[in-house]
């Protein structure tokens with residue numbers, strides 16, 4: 001039967017939001033500055049629109065001001081760059097987020113590189129990732145989803161130092177930065193990806209598995225060492241005739257099996273997802289504090 005502890009990302013994220021709300025109002029009272037986040041959404045992808053809407057609501061809930069730039073699918077790269085430039089120079093904006101993916105005709109690299117690193121709350125600027133990868137360097141910002149994964153481990157008192165961690169997936173936004181963070185926390189880290197032969201042999205050695213793949217129920221019982229801790233980043237729609245929408249979201253990990261073998265596991269939804277948004281709010285607060293020299 002299920003014996004793994006459920007890592008409740010929603011509850012942790014709510015606590016973090018409370019902390020941020022208190023800090024935002026303390027800052028406002030002390031120096032009259034309210035943190036501001038600008039979100040740029042290009043095109044009409046439903047999922048992206050939903051993410052942006054959730055981020056705005058989250059800002060409202062803690063007192064962060066959010067600005068939105070909505071551009072149509074056929075707008076030009078230059079138009080996006082113009083918005084970025086305006087937000088870069090706007091003193092009321094402390095964080096700039098470009099919702100990915102961008103339309104195919106745009107060069108993602110040009111656009112992400114244009115965000116001032118002091119306002120790069122997503123942490124996707126190559127200078128931020130570069131500092132994350134280097135010993136003795138501190139990035140201005142750590143990407144939100146990876147930071148949320150590590151924060152969950154910390155808040156549940158799960159030790160990382162000296163542990164063997166395996167990350168499944170090597171994307172720029174999750175897999176690579178989360179592996180770098182685990183390494184900074186003194187774990188011994190392996191990364192497996194779509195070209196890895198017998199990935200389950202490698203994951204089975206892990207004390208901590210972080211999966212960011214995008215394949216429903218890929219990680220089965222035989223991938224997991226008994227007692228391992230599992231952080232499931234995947235958000236994958238699967239058909240479900242019982243749901244009013246006709247589908248529901250599941251992770252990369254077969255939750256029923258993991259909850260028997262593992263010692264702790266994040267649910268989907270309610271695990272990493274809410275943490276990602278909480279970390280975005282946190283990065284925006286950190287940025288406003290740094291820009292205004294407020295401790």
Ligand code: NDP
Nearest residue numbers: 145169170171174193194212213214233234235272273276
């Ligand atoms: P990408 O598609 O960018 O990357 C997926 C990675 O998984 C790639 O490195 C790929 O390998 C690897 N992969 C694919 N198939 C396999 C396989 N069969 N075995 C091993 N590795 C495989 O995805 P993202 O990193 O952007 O996102 C991953 C998942 O996390 C998605 O479900 C996404 O929805 C979710 N997500 C959730 C967030 C949250 O807030 N909870 C935030 C961001 C993403 P290769 O490099 O060889 O192609």
